[in-house]
Amino acid sequence: MKINYLNGVEEKIVPLADGAHAIAVGDLISVGSDGYAKQGGDTSGDKFIGIALESKTIAAADNSADGKYSLKILPARAGNIAKLTFNSSTVRGSGLPGTTVYAKSATTIATSTTNSVVVGTIFEWLSTTEAYVAI
Numbered sequence: 644m645k646i647n648y649l650n651g652v653e654e655k656i657v658p659l660a661d662g663a664h665a666i667a668v669g670d671l672i673s674v675g676s677d678g679y680a681k682q683g684g685d686t687s688g689d690k691f692i693g694i695a696l697e698s699k700t701i702a703a704a705d706n707s708a709d710g711k712y713s714l715k716i717l718p719a720r721a722g723n724i725a726k727l728t729f730n731s732s733t734v735r736g737s738g739l740p741g742t743t744v745y746a747k748s749a750t751t752i753a754t755s756t757t758n759s760v761v762v763g764t765i766f767e768w769l770s771t772t773e774a775y776v777a778i
Contacts, residue, residue: 654696655718658710663703670695670749672716673760679709680716682749685756691746691763693718694725694778719763719778727752729772740765744776752776 657672660679666672671683673691683691693716701712717723729752742765745756752762763778 653718653720653723654715655693656713656715657692659699659701659706659712659714661703661706661709661711664699664701664706664712666695666697666699666714666749668695668698671746671752671762672714673746677709680714683746683760683762684748685746685758685760687758689746689758689760691719691760691778692716693723717778724766724775724777726769726773727776729774740767 657680660675660677660681664681666682671691672680672693672695673683673686673689674680675686676688680692683689696715696717699712699714706712717725742754744752744754744762744765746760746762747753747756763776766775766777768774
């Protein structure tokens with residue numbers, strides 16, 4: 644997923660959960676109930692916290708403690724707007740500016756999901772597969 648910023652280029656460093664990680668720039672990042680960051684998705688109890696600004700690949704054997712590694716993100720906060728690329732053009736037909744969008748996977752956003760992990764709201768449609776999203 645490629646990201647461009649409309650405004651709000653602020654960075655935040657967050658501690659990663661233990662275990663293996665293969666995070667790419669632009670991945671959605673969430674925290675679980677333990678408070679540690681991981682790739683986002685449609686997981687019960689997770690909360691979206693931002694978008695990865697760096698890639699990080701870590702083997703499980705090298706990451707045995709929560710917070711041993713960290714990740715730079717564009718945090719979800721008022722004023723941050725990111726250009727996100729959707730994996731499905733069906734999103735375009737099901738939402739207008741102001742529509743809430745949810746994490747489907749680390750790289751997919753949808754207008755409805757099973758666990759409703761909120762990513763933000765559509766700010767402006769650019770094409771059938773891209774939109775500015777207020778995160």
